[in-house]
Amino acid sequence: MKMTAALLFEQGLPHPFTVSKPLRIEQVELHGPGPGEVLIEVAAAGLCHSDLSTIEGVRPRKLPTVVGHEGAGIVREVGAGVHELKAGDHVVTSFVSSCGSCRYCSDARPNLCTVSTASRAAGTLQSGARRLFCDNGSDLHHYSGLSVYAQYAVVAESSVVAIDKRVPLHVASLFGCAVMTGVGAVVNTAQVAPGRSSAVVGLGGVGLNSLLALVASGAYPIVAADVLPAKLELAKSLGATHTVLANGKNAVSEVRDLTRGGVDFAFEMAGSLPAMDFAYAITARGGTTVSAGLPRPDAAIAYPHAAMVTDERTIKGSYMGSCIARRDIPRFLDLYMAGKLPVDKLHAGDLTFDALNEGFDKLADGSVVRQTLRPN
CATH class of the missing domain: 3.90.180.10 (Medium-chain alcohol dehydrogenases, catalytic domain)
Incomplete structure (x- = not known):
């Protein structure tokens, strides 16, 4: 045809x-x-x-x-x-x-x-x-x-x-894509439990879906970070408890101060090395940094190896939200129809x-x- x-x-x-x-x-x-x-x-x-x-x-x-x-x-x-x-x-x-x-x-x-x-x-x-x-x-x-x-x-x-x-x-x-990747990163890859402190870095379609999933999962506090002020206002309206301008001079210390040393889970959703660096920097000892952003294929991150060991830090990739599409798409749609997503x-x-x-x-x-x- x-x-x-x-x-x-x-x-x-x-x-x-x-x-x-x-x-x-x-x-x-x-x-x-x-x-x-x-x-x-x-x-x-x-x-x-x-x-x-x-x-x-x-x-x-x-x-x-x-x-x-x-x-x-x-x-x-x-x-x-x-x-x-x-x-x-x-x-x-x-x-x-x-x-x-x-x-x-x-x-x-x-x-x-x-x-x-x-x-x-x-x-x-x-x-x-x-x-x-x-x-x-x-x-x-x-x-x-x-x-x-x-x-x-x-x-x-x-x-x-x-x-x-x-x-x-x-x-x-x-x-x-946006829902599977963003929601799946929270509920499948990270398996965030109620009351766990979390942050989303990069508030595009995927990042905001991660935010919605954190709200539905009962995470607290929920920090939203982006370089665009308008995105922070949108994040507040969707349930973020705190917002931070990611390129602000004291952005990392601001997040670490309000979360008593960093978040349990940080989600990098921008696909950029500065965003990944920021997400890693705001993750607490014993915490997990999850990345679903896709930068250039040759992009590489550096991390302090010894501190990763002594702090028991975890870095995880999340592709397609670790989803099984036939299981998770109907499940996420049910949450949408119920008004929870x-x-x-x-x-x-x-x-x-x-x-x-x-x-x-x-x-x-x-x-x-x-x-x-x-x-x-």
Whole structure:
């Protein structure tokens, strides 16, 4: 079928994107689903910092590609061998399509699936196949096995999770990345217990979801840190008990003073080395620093090795919130429907294709949290 999609042909074009136009809106060809695949009509797709990093060239990808990895939609067709989904189902996408049989899937850690990692690097679906093509017939790469900045997408069955049809799809789309990553870091990776002091460093979509999860988990106090004052005000409205301007002269001592020596858990969600340094510096003895931010692949941190030992400090990575998508997306959606995880407050509005480059300019300058592309 012919459809409209947002294509990225070159990474690293300069800001503003409204001038350089890294995302080109074109007609492309999409072939139908093969074995183990489904065709979804994309209802909404979130503008995420991971997509921004790809556009900026921070994280290299196979090009040209149809961008977008955080989405929700409706199943329109299923391929041979698909038994758990049917036409009409509402689904949320998952940017890791677990194979179910590798070392990590067998150990109940499908977010680390090695088959998914290989296919994502190659720009294909999990099977190694491609269903996307330029209008002239040349190959297009799949982005994280999803490519949801398009009217339709063909994805592996394991790349989507069926959800309750009562959930608005523009809200549901946020659960495909921002909610899984941010909430999962708190409840799965760190397993924060009630009353444990915590801090979130970097208040984008993922960081604010971590904040919401800390509130729901009963953490106290909850410190929110960012370099943008407006983000601190938003964090207060969402339940942060204290806020700190992260680039302030005495920011580290301020956090350590109000938490009697540092927080039990610090969550770095900005994907920058200064943010990671700050998060580590505000973590207490015996505490844990969790990072879900994705900097450049060659970025490296330094830490005082002896102090890590004598203080019994822990540094943990959190990828996709250590989630099992089929277990956690419905669970997190239940919390949203019960009013305990108000992620809809992070939604900053809907966009059409012609406003997509402008939307990424707004994301880059920090003036919005989560916008969603509505491609149909």
